[in-house]
Amino acid sequence: MPPGVTRRVRLITRFPPSIDQGEYRAVIFTENLRQTTDDSGDSVAxxxxxxxxxxxxxxxxxxxxxxxGASWNQSQQQIQLLVNNAGEASVRPAVSWILKR
Known part of the structure; x- marks a missing residue:
């Protein structure tokens, strides 16, 4: 990609026929490849x-x-939940609270 360009990159997952059932993870990184030179001519990256x-x-x-379970943590001023995942897949739970008297 040329500098200054924004582009949407599509990712496609293809499983080989012999792969086992399961949850798979991949981490995709992006990094700058820019290298500069300081006043003394040394390369700085x-x-x-x-x-x-x-x-x-x-x-x-x-x-x-x-x-x-649920509890109030006085020192951190937080309501804390103890959540169990008995399933076979990861999850990132989110909670929304409405407190009433």
Missing amino acids: LKTRIGATVYVRHGDLYPNLSVE
Whole structure:
């Protein structure tokens, strides 16, 4: 890609026929390839890496979340949940609270 251009990159997952059912993860990184030279002619390189994790499930795999408990952490001023995932797949749960009296 030329400098200054934004482009959408499409990712395609293809499983070989012999692959087992399961959850597979890949991390895709991007980094700058720019190299600069300082006043004394020495080469200076600074790499910034940005990564994204891609999760792919092959087969009938699902998370199965249940709340095991909830508590108030006074020192951190947080409501904390203990959540169990008895399923066969990862999940990133999100919770929305409405507190009422």
